[in-house]
Amino acid sequence: MPREIVGIQVGQCGNQIGTEFWKQLCREHGISEEGYLEDFAMGIDDRKDVFFYQADDGHFIPRALLLDLEPGIVKNRLQRSAHRNLFNPENVFNAESGAGNNWAKGYAAAEGYYEEVMDKIYREADNSDSLEGFILSHSIAGGTGSGMGSYLLERLNDHFPKKLIQTYSVFPDYKYQSDVVVQPYNSLLTLKRLALNADSVVVLDNTALTVIAEDRLRIQTPTIDQMNSIVSTVMAASTTTLRYPGYMNNDLVGLVASLIPTPRCHFLMTGYTPIVLAAQADDSSGAKPSAERGDHVQKTTVLEVMRRLLQPKNIMVSTSTKRGCYMSILNIIQGEVDPTQVHKALQRIRERRLVNFIPWGPAGIQVALSRKSPYVDTKHKVSGMMLANHTCMAELFKRALAQYDTIISRNAYLHQFRPEHAMFAEGNAEFDSCREVVQGLMEEYTAAEGPGYTTWGTHAVPAEDTDDDRSRPGYSGGGAQQAESY
Numbered sequence: 001m002p003r004e005i006v007g008i009q010v011g012q013c014g015n016q017i018g019t020e021f022w023k024q025l026c027r028e029h030g031i032s033e034e035g036y037l038e039d040f041a042m043g044i045d046d047r048k049d050v051f052f053y054q055a056d057d058g059h060f061i062p063r064a065l066l067l068d069l070e071p072g073i074v075k076n077r078l079q080r081s082a083h084r085n086l087f088n089p090e091n092v093f094n095a096e097s098g099a100g101n102n103w104a105k106g107y108a109a110a111e112g113y114y115e116e117v118m119d120k121i122y123r124e125a126d127n128s129d130s131l132e133g134f135i136l137s138h139s140i141a142g143g144t145g146s147g148m149g150s151y152l153l154e155r156l157n158d159h160f161p162k163k164l165i166q167t168y169s170v171f172p173d174y175k176y177q178s179d180v181v182v183q184p185y186n187s188l189l190t191l192k193r194l195a196l197n198a199d200s201v202v203v204l205d206n207t208a209l210t211v212i213a214e215d216r217l218r219i220q221t222p223t224i225d226q227m228n229s230i231v232s233t234v235m236a237a238s239t240t241t242l243r244y245p246g247y248m249n250n251d252l253v254g255l256v257a258s259l260i261p262t263p264r265c266h267f268l269m270t271g272y273t274p275i276v277l278a279a280q281a282d283d284s285s286g287a288k289p290s291a292e293r294g295d296h297v298q299k300t301t302v303l304e305v306m307r308r309l310l311q312p313k314n315i316m317v318s319t320s321t322k323r324g325c326y327m328s329i330l331n332i333i334q335g336e337v338d339p340t341q342v343h344k345a346l347q348r349i350r351e352r353r354l355v356n357f358i359p360w361g362p363a364g365i366q367v368a369l370s371r372k373s374p375y376v377d378t379k380h381k382v383s384g385m386m387l388a389n390h391t392c393m394a395e396l397f398k399r400a401l402a403q404y405d406t407i408i409s410r411n412a413y414l415h416q417f418r419p420e421h422a423m424f425a426e427g428n429a430e431f432d433s434c435r436e437v438v439q440g441l442m443e444e445y446t447a448a449e450g451p452g453y454t455t456w457g458t459h460a461v462p463a464e465d466t467d468d469d470r471s472r473p474g475y476s477g478g479g480a481q482q483a484e485s486y
Contacts, residue, residue, distance in 0.1 A: 004130060019078075019083070025048075029052075033085075067117065098129075133164030141187055239332070241255065249332075269321075269386075271310075324392040326390050329355070334384070359451075394442045
């Protein structure tokens with residue numbers, strides 16, 4: 001029996017990457033733009049019903065909710081898209097107020113639409129035979145993705161305490177001055193909810209994505225669609241073992257269980273190679289498709305793919321993995337691969353000491369082998385995707401704290417938050433609480449680099465972390481069997 005997963009995409013960014021994700025799944029499973037299974041895809045052994053269900057007329061509908069507080073943006077984008085008939089129109093939610101890039105306004109608006117939104121979520125959950133969890137795509141820097149996304153994380157935690165919650169969270173590009181002046185506030189407020197209410201957070205760093213597009217794909221000025229295409233490829237690759245049956249990593253719990261050794265250290269980085277952007281046409285302008293862009297075509301072997309996945313230039317987080325150490329690694333290798341090649345590749349990586357692991361726990365590279373979609377032609381025979389937990393995540397939190405401290409020291413822009421929600425009316429208590437949580441995250445990831453981490457923080461565990469009775473799958477340290485590790 002499949003373990004269904006419901007996708008929730010929030011805000012403009014969340015809906016853009018979420019929609020591209022569903023388009024990629026349709027391509028990989030031979031589903032047309034209208035939702036019907038193509039003739040050539042009949043009788044294929046896969047598990048598309050993890051993410052899709054069939055309507056009475058036989059066409060497939062994504063288990064997806066498209067939520068935005070801005071009026072008409074999602075609906076207008078869908079109407080211009082070739083996939084406008086793919087999604088269930090009852091699962092598209094638009095408000096009239098907007099969030100104005102303000103976390104407090106997005107959070108307050110989500111409270112006002114609580115019953116309407118939760119009714120849609122419950123309908124999708126009840127439509128599942130064996131619901132496993134939710135994946136939420138959003139940005140942490142805007143108003144809707146951060147504010148409404150944070151509120152939904154809290155409500156999902158309350159209403160579905162035994163279901164896994166994984167997010168694909170887009171972090172802002174720190175190298176460029178943002179038009180959103182309250183971005184540091186939005187980011188910090190969202191990071192607290194991600195730390196306390198999500199089971200797994202897949203970090204999608206715009207800074208690293210921009211560098212990959214410019215350096216690897218040779219695109220001088222990457223467009224939003226091109227960036228979203230990279231993200232959708234990573235999102236689809238991270239779920240490939242759920243959609244194509246195998247003997248391991250067949251559910252989301254087993255996938256993330258061994259990646260998360262302790263409750264709060266659940267922020268994961270990704271890597272992918274070789275990166276290819278398929279030729280795309282602009283739906284609105286009718287322009288000719290742009291040329292396919294990607295890494296130079298070479299002979300791809302398991303060793304070469306796994307070696308590249310460890311290189312910082314292929315990792316989609318803008319912190320260097322040369323500092324710190326890995327807590328866990330899962331490589332998903334797609335293609336026709338002999339398991340003996342995996343064993344030899346792991347042996348070679350160990351001999352060359354290419355990976356630095358934590359000193360206080362079992363460590364190894366786990367490898368999951370998966371089939372490639374027979375409907376998506378690629379020039380490369382083997383591709384790989386990495387999910388990893390690394391202590392360099394502390395640098396992301398340090399960066400967020402530094403940006404927050406800069407503007408809070410002057411009490412800048414706080415007047416935009418005061419009237420929007422009661423939690424900001426009396427003072428900065430909520431900001432102080434969020435800063436404490438993020439500071440604790442940074443310190444915990446830093447402490448994980450040393451052998452004394454097993455006793456770190458044992459005398460001062462925050463109360464809100466000790467009374468959580470959720471059966472978080474990643475906390476046990478157990479999980480699916482490993483095909484290969486060292």
